[in-house]
Amino acid sequence: MKTSNPLTDRYRPLQSNLTDSPPLIIDTAANPQDILEGALQRIRASSDLLKTLHCICFKNGDVEDIPHITHALFLLTQDGCDLLQVAQQQMLNWKAPA
Structure with a gap:
C-alpha cells in the first residue's frame, strides 16, 4: 500500500528537469x-x-539555431x-459545495 507523503504530493517536479534533485517544481x-x-x-x-x-x-538562418529553437x-x-495536468487534477479533486 502506498503511503501519502505531503511534501512529495504537494510539490511536483517539472518533467523538463534534467537533474536528480529537480530545482523547478x-x-x-x-x-x-x-x-x-x-x-x-x-x-x-x-x-x-x-x-x-x-x-x-x-x-539566411544558421543551422545551429534549429536545436536552440526546438529546445525552447x-x-x-x-x-x-505539466501545469495543465496539475490544474486538471485539482478540478477532478474539487468538491462542489452542497
Missing part, C-alpha cells in the same frame, strides 16, 4: 487560477514562437502541459 496547492495562468503563459509563448517561425524565411519550444510546451 509546481506547488500543487497553489491557487488554481495561478497554475492555469502559468500554463497559458508558457503555451502562448510556445505558440507565438511557432507562429514567428512559420512566418520567417530560413534562407520543448521547455515551454512541456512545462505548460
